[in-house]
Amino acid sequence: MLITCPYCGPRDVIEFTYQGDGNRERPQPASQNLDAWNAYVYDRLNPAGDHNEIWQHSGGCRAHLRVVRNTLTHEISSVAFARGDHKVAARHKAEGKT
């Protein structure tokens, strides 16, 4: 399986660490809603098909990526930085700006 890191290009899956279901929503830090916390900590989607996942390029730039991967075929249809504003940084890098 290859994941195309927006910084580093296509890299083998061995360079990445799976960091879980990307659909989880973390409650506000002070939230006392145990059901919401329970859902965040334990509930995972397990779709047969496209899945929204977080992967860290731990053996490369260490950025966290939001990856849409088909769990049946391993086909990856999209990769973006999990941290929204990284997109800007990558574009700047691609355009040679600092």
Added chain:
Amino acid sequence: MSPRRTDAGGRVDRLRTIRFTFDGAPYTGHAGDTLASALLANGVTLFGRSFKYHRPRGVLTAGVEEPNALVTVLRGEVREPNIAATMVEIYDGLTAVSQNRFPSLAWDINAANQLGGKLLSAGFYYKTFMGPAIGPLKSTRFWMFCEHFIRRAAGLGRAGTAADTARYERMNAFCDVLVVGSGPAGLMAARAAADQGARVILSELEPHFGGSANWSGETIDGMPAADWAARAAGQLEGYDNVRLLPRTTVWGYYDGNTLAALERVTDHKERPGKGEPRHRYWIIRAKSVVLATGSFERPLVFPGNDRPGVMLAHAAERYANEYGVLAGNRIALFTNNDSAYRSALALKKAGAAIVAIVDVRTELSSEMRELADEAEAKSLSGHAVVATEGGKALSGIKVQRFDMTNGALAGEARSIQADCLLMSGGWSPTIHLASQAGAKAEWNAARQAFLPPKPTQQWIGAGAFTGSFSTAEAIAEGRAAGLSAAGGTGTPTALPVVEAAPGDPDPAPVFEIKADGKSFVDFQHDVTAEDVRLAHREGFISVEHLKRYTTLGMATDQGKSSNILGLAIMAEALGKPIPEVGTTRFRPPFSAVSIGSLAAERFGDLRPERLTPMHDWHVANGATMYSAGLWYRPMIYGHAGETIEQAYVREAKATRESAGIVDVSTLGKIAVQGPDAAEFLDRVYTNMFSTLAVGKARYGLMLREDGLAFDDGTTWRLGQQDFLMTTTTANAGKVMQHLEYFLDVVWPELRVHVTSVTDEWAGAAIGGPKARAILAACVTGTAVDNAALPFMGIVHGKISGVPVMICRLSFSGEMAFEVYSGAGYGTHVWEALIEAGKPFGLVTYGLEALGTMRIEKGHVTGAEIDGRTTARDLHLDWMLSKKKPFIGSAMMDREGLIAPGRLELVGLISLDNQPLNGGAHIVEDLDEANPHDSIGHITACCYSPALGKYIALALVKDGMARRGTRAHISDPLRNRFGPVEIVSNHFFDPDGSRMHG
């Protein structure tokens, strides 16, 4: 020359003699022989005993699909079981032994199993070992009782206990075209793709390129096919854009056109060359793949088809043409198709007498009649073999009239003397890789075979793999596939011209002859046709269930020779056509893969090591090094004649009496910097860090999101926006990822940067009553007295001219300091400290003494923060801030985490003055015969020099409430039982007066 070796022909070098042993007996063979061909040449017919019935078995095939002739190869102390003798290339000194026999191959006591007949039929294990419902051997206990005896009788080779000393490698490779298989189709494909300029890898699981060309006896472009193949492979060697991989099995086809292959680099050598790995695991990313993997000949199912001397027709042809070995002198053949006639003629030409060709078909083509005549064979069309005779070798066969329209036998059985029976039940394309790649195979009624499906990944098939069994077709398809894979277009040059024996590729649809006696479908797992029918009668109608119930196709050969036969017999029992019964999908690996090759550089001498800056000093000064993860740390600095316990007791005692120094460079160190660094630490630690003054350190605890304890360590505030976090050695990487995840994904608005600086700093912890005096003697630029350097204070100064950062904190419970310097100066500073400490009796101490002093103090480490304990369980609830939320704060008070009955940290004192064991259980009532009702377990233990007793830390149910009571340790594995007293985990100096000074 041995009786079975022909005078000429084949690729063996008759001038080079190789000496080897099989079951202790010396044999000779020639360079180029496999173990199977060499033993056959020596007249050996008995290679092993079968899995369940211990029936004598010979060699069935000449290649990777061999189910019978499995051997164990010994190299020194290392034993490699279950290797097909057909795949072992002999070398001087090869030591191989047969398997699954007791006491010897020729006289096997368990062969009596077969006299019982039905005793071990399908599902035997499931049915028998349900066991009685009550009593001492109820249910699974009965199985456990019987297992001991059965394991010995049933099974394959025995694994060794010696460590595998061989080296293994992994290799990533990239190419435009990967060609799997180097028969005529593969050679043509590789050449065509290479001529287009594509980067080509050609893999071949055998030692020699050429596939069927090496033994077909055909002529290509006017020369023997084997010579044509050798020339073609030789030409490919001259290409810069072609990599040839002999002895390389492509065993997995994964998504993204990623293929896995095993190269057996040195198995055929007496000893590996310098630095050579035994196996190399190739991960190949190919833009496109040409599958030219050929086909497997199928056996026929009839009584006695497993007797030594019964072999596949092409295998005998191969032994004769490729190795110059005759499988027999009086050979009979049994076939449902034309290919056996070519085999018969080849064996006749090699010098054997062909006594009969038994063919289930009534009508034979005139070409086949001519081939039979040329082989001087008696042609028995419309006949079938109904029995074989002989013991450890074949002596004859029985044939009867056979009507293939209804399977009926008629007339008197007649005997034919033969020492070898060759069978051919048609051919199955080797579609395993295509099936792995994701698509379902399609049944072809004419070929009586599953043909490869439409590609779902980037591959193209060629040759016998596609069901095109003639060499001319293979050559044409191979070239077309190579061109297409390389993105080229066809050139009109002429194809090589093939002269081959005629033959119809379609067999008669006959798989089994039903007559009395055991007819084997799966030779390796001893599954008979009757077992398959029994499974059907008992209601197993799905082919997947059939496989599991009968274990058909589940042996190490993965049913390469048996899958179709089992399916056909099942289909007949169900009264359904074969494609409706279905086929099973093939999964990786295609053939056995060494675990070592998958682990590769992660073990052995290629495994990376992490060494602290002072490593060489430790080794030079008598440290016994201990591997902790990738790190190496001093365990003890032992004196001559000391035991480990004596050494650490001396080191710990000296530290508490004067001073000791230990290398702490392995602790994880993370720079946490930025305007929001303090806020970030407040969120990740359970306690406050924003209130920490610059120049001070604080002990911190982290929880996981689920509220359980995660890691602990001290964090130093070096500046308003600059923190240095330390973590436990084992968790350094995990903590770093944890912090990065929250900064990148959860709180991207926080202006914080984290950097791993573990390797930037060398750390030495110096502790004991004299520690401050030693620092005062060597530190310049700062005072180290209580005012300048209070508990948890930080100062900067110099030691021997090198800048150092000193923090006063304590893990040992003594007045102690951690001295950090740039990693490159680590040894310099360490030596200066040692020198300054000499007048004060400073000792170096290792992990054992470190652990002893921390147990005496009751500090926790990874043994207690085990992923199941909470802060409260570890008495760290004083660190849980109520003023702010932090990671884990919402989940840590869940019902189950605060309920009574949890395991809590306590201390234990051995009351019988005997050592305690890590992992030992703790019980209220001792019952050595029947240990039960554990109330907890020991996490760490030592002899405490401070207390003069054997002590331990333990996690005990409701431990706090049990302090002052007695319990017992119960460790049946190590036979250690004894009384203990449960006490506080703070054994030594509980109010901390020593470290506060």
